[in-house]
Amino acid sequence: MSxxxxxxxxxxxxxxxxxxxxxxYREEYGDGYPYPLHPGMNGRxxxxxxxxxxxxxxxxxxxxxxxxxxxxxxxxMIVDPAxxxxxxxxxxxxxxxxxxxxxxGHVAVAEPICSLSTRASQRNIDKHGFxxxxxLPCKYPDLKPELLGDQAESxxxxxxxxxxxxxxxxxxxxxxxxxxxxxxxxxxxxxNLDRECARMRDPFPGIVRHEPVRGPxxxxxTFVDVPAxxxxxxxxxxxxxxxxxxxCAFLPRFGRTASGATFxxxxxxxxxxxxxxxEHIHVIDALAPLRSYLEERLGG
Ligand SMILES: CC(C)(COP(=O)(O)OP(=O)(O)OC[C@H]1O[C@@H](n2cnc3c(N)ncnc32)[C@H](O)[C@@H]1OP(=O)(O)O)[C@@H](O)C(=O)NCCC(=O)NCCS
Numbered sequence: 001m002s003x004x005x006x007x008x009x010x011x012x013x014x015x016x017x018x019x020x021x022x023x024x025y026r027e028e029y030g031d032g033y034p035y036p037l038h039p040g041m042n043g044r045x046x047x048x049x050x051x052x053x054x055x056x057x058x059x060x061x062x063x064x065x066x067x068x069x070x071x072x073x074x075x076x077m078i079v080d081p082a083x084x085x086x087x088x089x090x091x092x093x094x095x096x097x098x099x100x101x102x103x104x105g106h107v108a109v110a111e112p113i114c115s116l117s118t119r120a121s122q123r124n125i126d127k128h129g130f131x132x133x134x135x136l137p138c139k140y141p142d143l144k145p146e147l148l149g150d151q152a153e154s155x156x157x158x159x160x161x162x163x164x165x166x167x168x169x170x171x172x173x174x175x176x177x178x179x180x181x182x183x184x185x186x187x188x189x190x191x192n193l194d195r196e197c198a199r200m201r202d203p204f205p206g207i208v209r210h211e212p213v214r215g216p217x218x219x220x221x222t223f224v225d226v227p228a229x230x231x232x233x234x235x236x237x238x239x240x241x242x243x244x245x246x247x248c249a250f251l252p253r254f255g256r257t258a259s260g261a262t263f264x265x266x267x268x269x270x271x272x273x274x275x276x277x278x279e280h281i282h283v284i285d286a287l288a289p290l291r292s293y294l295e296e297r298l299g300g
Contacts, residue, residue, distance in 0.1 A: 004087045005052060010095060013047040013059065015039055021049070021059040024078045029153075032142025032215045035076060045072060046099045050079075050088050057083045060092045062099050065109070068254065072105040077121065089121075093128050097162070106163040107253055111136065111155035114281045115144060122156055122284045130158035132286045133186050134249020135294060136223065138271045142215030147280070151273065152213075152220045154281045157249050168252045171264060172199070174233040176241075179266060183250045185289040202257035204230040207240070208265075212272060219272050223248075225265040227255055237266065245270045246297045248290070275300030 013021070018037040025033040041047070043063060050058040060077040074096045079088050100108045110130060112121035126132065138152035168187055175183060205227050213220040224245055226236050237247075245268035255263040276298040283291050 004091055007052055008088065008091075009051045010048055010092065011051065013037070013049045017049050017056050017059070020056045021078070024059065024080060027081075028078060029143040030145055032140075032145070032217070034140060034213055034215070044103060046096070048092060048095065050092060052083065058088045058092060060089075060096060062096045062103075062108075064103075064105075068256075070105050071107045071109060071254070072100045072103065074100075074108055074110045074125075077124075084120075089124050090127070093124060097128060097160070100162050106161070108160045108162055110158045110160075111139075112158065114154040114156060114283060115147060117282050119282050119284055122158070125158045126284055126286075128160070130160040131187060132156050132158045132284060133252065134267060135281065135283060135287055135290055136221070136248060136267075137269055137276055137281065137294060137298060138221045138273065139223075140213055140215075141218040141220045150218055151277055151280060152215070152218065154276075156283055156287055157251075157267075159252060161253075169262070169264075171229045171262075173228050173264060174231050175228065175266065176234055176237050176247075179237070179247050182247060182290055182293060183266075186250050186286070187252070200229050200257070200261060200263065202259050202261055204232040204236075205255065205257055205263070207236060221269050221271045224268045224270075225251060225254070226268065228264045228266050233266075237268070240268050243270070246294065248294060269298075271298060 022036045025036055045063040047061045049056045057080040062072050062074055065071040065073055077089055097108060110125045112125050134157040136157055137154045139155055141152040143153040208225040210223040212222050224240055226233055226240060247266060248269040249267035251265040251267055253262050254265050257263060278295045278299045
């Protein structure tokens, strides 16, 4: 266990902190970081810094997912390299989870990066009770070019239920056969694939497409979410696969129908490069089966 310096002071970020935080992002990622701070940022959530003897040494934020009321993303965590492994990220993660509770959030999500062999960020999120539910290959372009070259940074996807113990319900899932074992490997025991549960009353909501993040030089992957609790999900997933997409995540409780019912989805990826170099995709053990599955289909 790390002992936090008594001199550490965590507070809301101010406008005067912007340059220092962006400098930490530049040093870590190069000039391609897609979400630098800028004046006038607002929306529900919080932006916090940690200060030691008057110097800002860390930043992190909580933001509400656009279009997903009650779902908050923990993101942007960065700790000055001189102050790492001292418990700062862990403390700021505790504070952000409390912040989501205060805001009546029911789900927290995080996208810890995969390029570091230490898997530090994934481990930190795992330690705070998040469940890793996917890998998003090559999502963020033009980061760490000296390490990744022209391959975009990959992230894992992790979720935590805030309003109760379990991250998952037992709604019936209509998955393609080869995705069933992957989902079971991601959420062992949490999703009962054999149980007949009540059918959804609302009509199939249709897919959601996430356009690629565009960097100064290259573009990231495209993602598509298919609602998973309707029989139509299987044919839709098969059609998405014929279009060159590959299963990469299970999204528990991410969706809301028009009448407000919660549903689950599966996410598919189509990368903008022909072959993904998996030596840059380091994941915690829980994601090893999914990494192997993706490497077989996207690697080279
Ligand atoms: C990831 C990062 C935020 C961790 O910050 P930190 O203050 O050093 O982390 P902490 O000391 O609070 O450690 C919290 C947990 O993270 C994990 N962790 C942190 N550094 C680690 C490392 N070098 N190796 C393995 N695990 C590590 C551990 O699980 C640790 O818990 P433990 O000490 O009980 O084992 C920091 O390394 C960083 O800024 N990295 C570059 C940017 C980045 O990856 N940001 C996250 C973007 S998603």
